[in-house]
Amino acid sequence: MSEHFVELRKKLVEDLKRRGILKTPEVIRAMLRVPREEFVPQHLRDMAYVDTPLPIGYGQTISAPHMCAMMNETLELSVGNKVLEVGAGSGYHAALVAEVVAPSDEPPKRWGHVYTVEIVPELVRFARQNLKKTGYSNRVTVIEGDGSKGYPPKAPYDRILVTAAAPTIPQPLIDQLAVGGLMVIPVGTLGFFQVLKLVEKVGEKEVKSKSLCEVAFVPLVGEWGWRV
Numbered sequence: 001m002s003e004h005f006v007e008l009r010k011k012l013v014e015d016l017k018r019r020g021i022l023k024t025p026e027v028i029r030a031m032l033r034v035p036r037e038e039f040v041p042q043h044l045r046d047m048a049y050v051d052t053p054l055p056i057g058y059g060q061t062i063s064a065p066h067m068c069a070m071m072n073e074t075l076e077l078s079v080g081n082k083v084l085e086v087g088a089g090s091g092y093h094a095a096l097v098a099e100v101v102a103p104s105d106e107p108p109k110r111w112g113h114v115y116t117v118e119i120v121p122e123l124v125r126f127a128r129q130n131l132k133k134t135g136y137s138n139r140v141t142v143i144e145g146d147g148s149k150g151y152p153p154k155a156p157y158d159r160i161l162v163t164a165a166a167p168t169i170p171q172p173l174i175d176q177l178a179v180g181g182l183m184v185i186p187v188g189t190l191g192f193f194q195v196l197k198l199v200e201k202v203g204e205k206e207v208k209s210k211s212l213c214e215v216a217f218v219p220l221v222g223e224w225g226w227r228v
């Protein structure tokens, strides 16, 4: 059974490489290691390696593999980075990031860490469970709360990853990004039409941002998100 998934995972990674989405060895290695079938609801396991978002309950979705791959390539992650994710969902994307910033085969003293915030309590439990059974709970901390305000206790972050669509870039996230740090965030309207933005903090009070592509994410709610 698990070998079957390993084969499907390899095929998906080959496909993402062919499409030019996966490029760097570290991001590729992470995609080959993290078992997406362990992060989707039981009845959807057979769909785990179809390149599509899947429902995880509470109106939320686990992002499509190509979206995770693209965001991780854009973030230029490296070993030792401290990363904030807003929108833990299933925990899958956080595990992929952890596998780059804190690789399983590096000594823990070199490891970075991923802090991921989730606002739906049931999904906080789902993400924690999934990360525990796959061996990532020592490198990923799931925090229950409103991530549109960031997570000040561990700021500043080298990288910030937002996996829900915001009306504008929340100021607390800019404040909590380290100088020289990068953030990816979907910004746009409600109803699944947004632009993925790459934000670079070039100085204490200065950011540069550029638009990467059109995307479709679930809404970021909370203080700096949509009031839905």
Ligand code: SAH
Pocket (backbone or CB within 6 Å): 060, 061, 062, 063, 086, 087, 088, 089, 090, 091, 092, 093, 094, 117, 118, 119, 120, 123, 145, 146, 147, 148, 149, 163, 164, 218, 219, 220, 221, 222, 223, 225
């Ligand atoms: N990264 C996830 C996909 C998340 S979908 C994965 O790999 O599975 C987006 C998630 O953002 C949802 O779980 C939603 O509940 C959460 N979310 C929306 N607004 C939020 C907020 N203000 N703070 C934290 N999480 C939020």
